[in-house]
Amino acid sequence: MTDTNQRIVLASRPVGEPTAANFRVETVAKPVPADGQVLLRNIYLSLDPYMRGRMSDAKSYADPIAVNDVMVGGTVCQVEMSNHPDYAVGEWVLTYQGGWQQYAVTDGQDLVKLGKEPTLPSYALGVLGMPGFTAYVGLLDFGEPKPGETVVVAAATGPVGATVGQIAKIKGCRAVGIAGGAEKCRHAVEVLGFDACIDHKAPDFAEQLAAACADGIDVYFENVGGKVFDTVLPLLNAHARIPLCGLVSQYNATELPAGPDRSGMLMVQLLVKRIKVQGFIIFDGNQHRYPAFAKDMQQWLSEGKIQYREQLEQGLETAPQHLIDLLNGKNFGKVVVQVNQPL
Known part of the structure; x- marks a missing residue:
């Protein structure tokens, strides 16, 4: 076994889109666990849009990563050494402190x-983890979908959006996805079971979305923002609900978008249609819902009601470019980087 630890730190804060120069690969001594501690061998690293926000020092719901600190991220690990009575060597665990x-x-x-021999351990970073939990709570608790309603979700083939659409179908709703490109849209309909999926890159995107939502939109699960939200807004029905968990199109922005101030128009729509918008952070007061989520999601997966796509990449050193690609919508499914081979 090696005595070194490869890590990636935040070298500098990005201005706009992150670049490779904002990251630095370092090789340091492998840490040694003290009494009451365990040494974790990180096997799978999750890449998620929220990481861009943590790279900034702007005020947000979580503290920023300090320059020269290890980049944050959820990991699925094995215990390599244990000086803790509750953890055995070889046991699989999930942590958001590994980075x-x-x-x-x-x-x-x-x-x-996660047990001694989980069947698909990396799923704890996706459909059985934070993204799946975000979709479950966001749609069911804040979206409150009712049978027969139309649910629209952007980034429809990502780990959150794909799960939102499939849960909507399970709950008897019509699911319309928005994704970037014909291949992703085909996947949403043919594999995930969406009723329709519209390519936001299409020149007639607005017309296609309106046709797919002939009865309007009752729930819009927001995780993108920008032109997608602008297109959705006039289609929202009275008493529509908007669970808001992310705005990935805005994460690299350095200034307000050009054009007239549209906040007044937005507020009028929210008032006249009595639209409910609820921003939420999944680990902020929602932990009590985790047992129900775990039970339902395991059952839906076993019954084939939920399909899940994982984009598995290799090598810690590739993580910066894969995060940059993810922020530009170049991912297809949940992005996971394999950092080490299992024990």
């Missing part, structure tokens, strides 16, 4: 046990 590195040390308080 972009091959090894990490913890006292165990942040760990979620």
Whole structure:
């Protein structure tokens, strides 16, 4: 076994879109666990849009990553060494404290046990983890879908959007996706079971979306913003609900968009149609819903009611470019980077 630990740190804060220069690969000594600690061998690293926000020092719901600190991220790990009575060598765990590195040390308080031989351990970073939980709580608790309603979700083949659309179908709704490109739209309809999926890159995107939502939109699950939201807004029905979990189209912005101030028009729409917009952070007061989510999602997966696509990449050093690509919509499914081979 190696005595070194490869890690990726934030070298500088990006202005606009991140570049490779904002990251630095370092090789340091492998950490050694003290009494009451375990050494984690990070196997899978999750890449998610929220990471762009953590690279900025703008005020937000979470503290920024300090320059020269290890990039944050959820990891699925195995215990390589244990000085803790509750953790055995070889056991699989999930943590959000491991970050972009091959090894990490913890006292165990942040760990979620996944068992000795989980069938698909990386799924704990996707459909069985934070993205799936975000889709479940956001749609069911804040979107409150009712049978027969139309649910629209952007980034429809990403880990959150794909799950939102499939849960909407399970709950008896009509699911319309928005995605970038014909291949993703075909996947949403043919594999995920959406009723329709519209390519936001199409020149007649607005017309296609209006045709697909002939009875209007009752729930719009917002995780993109920008021109997609502008197109959705006039189609929203009275008493529509908008769960808001992200605005990926805005994360690299350095200034307000050009054009007239449209905030007045937006507020009029919200008032006249009595539209409910609810921003939420999944780990902010929603933990009580996790047992129901875990039970339902495991059942839906076993019954084939939920399909899941994972984009598995290799090598920690590739993580910066894959995050940059993700922020530009070049991913197809949940992006996971394999950092180490299992024990």
